[in-house]
Amino acid sequence: MVHGGGRPIGLHKQLRKASSTVPDSGLTGPIDIPDPAPADEPKGLRARWQRLRTSAGGTVRGLPKVARLTWQASPILTVLIVLSTVVSGLLPTLTAYIAKLLLDAVVAAIQHRGTTTRIIEVAGLELGVLTFTAISTALTNMAQQLLQERMTLTIRHRVMEHAAKLDLAFFEGSESYDLLRQASQEAPMRPVSMLNSALGLGRTAVTFASMVALLVSVSPLLALVALLAPLPAFISQSKYGSRAFMLALFVSPIRRRMDYLSTLVTTDTYAKETKLFGLGPYLVDRFRRLGQAYYARERKLTTRRNLVGTAWSLLSTAAGSGIALYIALEAVAGRLSIGDLALYTSAATAVQTAVQSLFTGFSGMYENNLYLDRLYEFLATEPRITAPARPEPLPARVHGHVEFQDVSFRYPGAEEPALENVSFEIRPGETVAVVGRNGAGKSTLFKLLCRLYDPTGGRILLDGTDIREFDPDALRGQISAMFQDYVTYQGTAAENIGLGQLADLEHRDRIVESARRAGVAERIERLPKGYDSPLGRWFDQGVSLSGGEWQKIALARAFLRDTPILILDEPTSALDARAEHDLFSRLRALAEGRTTLYISHRFSTVRQAEKILFLDHGKLVEQGTHDELMTLGGNYAELFTLQAAAYLDDDEDEEVA
């Protein structure tokens, strides 16, 4: 994990822990956000100073990384933006100086000491500088906007690229969900913001230094006053900057809940239930109340931050006015020229403005840096399931001999193991049904076989080799799978199937063949544009399919891959009896020569398997053929009889009727 920003590691962790303990799903329960101020916020002056130093140090250390990011996004724009910054930093001082020259020339002309030519020369110079300023401002704006776009694209690209590499465990944890959200939604704007703040800071520093130099030449004391006045405001700004970030961190789970509530009411998939159960007003009200709590927090912080900030910055204003008065009196006394007066007045104003931009710039950088830390933290999250340094090459022909040896598994953060000491062997080409009650660990077994998770104990062998010794991508290339929660892609029918094997995306004949195997070819042909019909409602003219039709499409996607292992998690849960029967008769041909595992709750299909594994509370309690398990008279026999009895009852009822 990367801990940029010089923030103490403990604080980071503590914050995250606190922010993820916001209770409840948001559907019920209290709507409250814990106070974002961490318990250890420094109280004494010394502690504050210490903290300022750490945060300043951290912010400055954050700069090179941002510079690298911007450079990667576009070297030309980066150079352009840096150059224009330096130039535009000098321009105010130059403008002020020319104004002084102009005034002095005018006064001299009035007093018949100077010439009109001199005035024209200075006016020409002024025009030149103003034109240059306009051009340089335009260039800076252009470079900034373009860089913003480029950066956002670069970072989103990196976030996607990285997310694609991460383990399933990362996506299934709620803490990492927040991190992902922050990295993908909040972070892309931050580097440019950070760069802008840094450049603004640089520009201001140039203006500030040149102006202060002018002030020093009048009175070192005044220069000192101008320099010291901003300090209190600076400190208060840095405090509120970090509070704002902490608040954002704390409200992140609340916002997630708000998003969820909003999705429930605005998404087609949920609309049916929301309407039927009359949940609309209830959910809308929850959203409103969460929103209010969220807004109240934001308002408190924003108003405090601005009011307190302004109060402190009044000190700087007072100092500025003092300087102006002093210089005016000096001019009256004849110790300074009118031009000097104008110069110093604008210098004083510029220093004051500069001072304010300095803290806005710095606190902006500080805040951006805190967000960027989350991005770096995300980018530094490494997948645990990776290829070994020297991956074992897969055999030229994988036979599909699968062996679980004493495999145990517990999901990260779970109390109970999902699988416990599971051992079994599947010979190449065998068809195996995995059965058991809900939550018994069946899907988990499949996830482990695909190496979406690694077992916490024991090992899984494919053709005699521990699957951890293969490159996970190569291993997954040997497996076709359809999961319980298969994806319904908002794409054409051909794309929906073709995504199962990217190389075949353009091979229409193979796609048609898979559709036929899954029993959905005829339905697709009846669509308005056949295989090129968009499915789902996101597109214009998209066709809505029924649940079973979608499931057949998902099956076709799995069948497109010609792999030695086929895994189907409840492949017929949405199919009608005829479709299920047809699929299983075809499956025998499809499964020919491939190791096939399927999960099913329908015992009529389970009994056809060559081997049945019965899981109960994560343990493999029975295994064998249908006949063997029936003879055993255990769990399987009990459930089978139960289901068969239900059917028999139905038949009898029908007969009676």
Ligand SMILES: Nc1ncnc2c1ncn2[C@@H]1O[C@H](COP(=O)(O)OP(=O)(O)OP(=O)(O)O)[C@@H](O)[C@H]1O
């Ligand atoms: N991502 C996860 N994180 C934590 N626990 C999980 C996760 N997925 C599943 N579990 C838990 O692991 C256990 C086994 O789940 P699994 O999905 O393997 O059950 P299953 O046998 O496939 O059930 P079903 O028949 O209902 O599909 C369950 O108790 C479940 O709560």
